[in-house]
Amino acid sequence: MTTATVDLRSDTVTRPTPQMREAMMAAPLGxxxxxxxxxxxxxxxxxxxxxxxxxxxxxxxxxxxxxxxxxxxxxxxxxxxxxxxxxxxxxxxxxxxxxxxxxxxxxxxxxxxxxxxxxxxxxxxxxxxxxxxxxxxxxxxxxxxxxxxxxxxxxxxxxxxxxxxxxxxxxxxxxxxxxxxxxxxxxxxxxxxxxxxxxxxxxxxxxxxxxxxxxxxxxxxxxxxxxxxxxxxxxxxxxxxxxxxxxxxxxxxxxxHVNRLAEDHALAQRLAEGLGGISGVQVEAPQTNIVFVDLVGPARARAAELIPYLKAHGVLASGLYRLRFVTHLDVDAAGVDHAAEVVRAFLAQ
CATH class of the missing domain: 3.40.640.10 (Type I PLP-dependent aspartate aminotransferase-like (Major domain))
Incomplete structure (x- = not known):
């Protein structure tokens, strides 16, 4: 399921599954x-x-x-x-x-x-x-x-x-x-x-x-x-x-799709754990599908560079007021692992 780009900006970016598309096409209308x-x-x-x-x-x-x-x-x-x-x-x-x-x-x-x-x-x-x-x-x-x-x-x-x-x-x-x-x-x-x-x-x-x-x-x-x-x-x-x-x-x-939300929560936890061991990163433990991240210490001075770096390496995140990663049904374990590795590589520079 992992594609070239891992989109963690929001759970609004999801696309209908094939089964959902079938239900849509079969819908009676008025x-x-x-x-x-x-x-x-x-x-x-x-x-x-x-x-x-x-x-x-x-x-x-x-x-x-x-x-x-x-x-x-x-x-x-x-x-x-x-x-x-x-x-x-x-x-x-x-x-x-x-x-x-x-x-x-x-x-x-x-x-x-x-x-x-x-x-x-x-x-x-x-x-x-x-x-x-x-x-x-x-x-x-x-x-x-x-x-x-x-x-x-x-x-x-x-x-x-x-x-x-x-x-x-x-x-x-x-x-x-x-x-x-x-x-x-x-x-x-x-x-x-x-x-x-x-x-x-x-x-x-x-x-x-x-x-x-x-x-x-x-x-x-x-x-x-x-x-x-x-x-x-x-x-x-x-x-x-x-x-x-x-x-x-x-x-x-x-x-x-209600009960499967637990999978998104588990992926958010996996991402938080992957980010948690990186020096310069402070992670707020997620309760559901949203992971908030702050750069701390010397890394904070480079915060504005992180989102462009992530994008250049196939990871999309939101930075409206803090760095935010959101898991959803179009993201898998390989995708969140890749996101953590890109953050690690950025801070290792």
Whole structure:
């Protein structure tokens, strides 16, 4: 499976497997804007049932899924509490503020991705015309590849509910979290995904990351929230017509690619171990499929040279804010071993 280039930039670079392509070509189609694409409807029902929600909505991207959720829970002049490094705050272009006049109230993360419960409590505004109305708590799982502690999820969402706030989960990698949580609990990944989802009023799940579908996310929520989200999706240009080709890939992924995420996690661990013995490299132990790496000591001065060197030697990585390697279904053991060896060769110069 290893090719000339080992692409570890993200799990978004995956391509449909031959079996997934067959499912896509066989998909019955309709016009989803009219609500009559059978493959889209089947995917929506499949994931809503899997996670315990009344309804679901297929959207082109995880960014749009989060936007539809936030704007369905919040009105103009209201706000959502969110992590300072959460994707739906930092990495989605400020879309809730730009398109919906919904204000984010970011909080500092603890190292494990959680917040102090007192910080959540303090961020909820009093009923006073000087303040935006606090309406929503948004969490993310996994966060930076880390499993958000389930006890924190329970406590934070219970606190939010007690104060009348809705709860949204950016579950772009929910099934990575569920696989990890299942391993820790000796449980089943589908069971753990449902346990996590039960704490929230809405959950957005990305199909085009580790699950390997080419396009799409699904927002799950109550029927009332999804009805609002349909309108927002339309305004945002997310109404696709014969989208069943893409939805069929998502259904295939949910049926066949969830448990195999454990293989990606094992490859990330293998990569971390391969990098761990290299002088000048500091590796954050991965919990799922993302490995973060920092150059330390004298090697730090050469950090800007590393990504071009990797690319020249057949390894692609991301360096947006730290060096990041992400394993996925199009990477194998030989590929991650090669990546570690290229880093070793760079620092040996």
């Amino acid at each position: 016009d989803d804007v009219y609500g009559d694409d059978p493959s889209v409807n089947a995917l929506q029902q499949q994931l809503a049932h899997m996670l315990g929600f009344e309804a679901a909505l297929f959207v082109p991207t995880g960014t749009q899924g989060n936007l539809c959720a936030i704007l369905s829970h919040c009105q103009r002049g209201e706000e959502y509490i969110v992590g300072q490094m959460a994707h739906c705050y930092r990495w989605e272009g400020g879309n809730a503020a730009v398109f919906g006049s919904v204000q984010p109230q970011p909080l500092e993360h603890r190292p494990d991705g959680s917040f102090a419960l007192d910080d959540i409590e303090a961020a909820i505004k009093p009923d006073d015309p000087h303040f935006a109305v606090t309406r929503l708590l948004a969490l993310e799982n996994t966060w930076g590849g880390k499993l958000l502690p389930f006890e924190f999820i329970q406590q934070a969402t219970a606190l939010a509910a007690s104060r009348g706030l809705s709860r949204h989960l950016d579950g772009a990698r929910l099934f990575n979290a569920a696989v990890r949580q299942a391993q820790l609990n000796g449980s089943d990944a589908y069971v753990e995904a449902r346990r996590i989802a039960d704490c929230f009023d809405s959950v957005s799940v990305c199909l085009s990351k580790g699950l390997g579908a080419p396009v799409g996310s699904v927002l799950c929520a109550s029927r009332a929230v999804i009805d609002r989200a349909v309108r927002i999706r339309k305004m945002a240009g997310g109404g696709m017509r014969q989208a069943g080709f893409l939805a069929a890939a998502g259904s295939y992924a949910l049926e066949h």
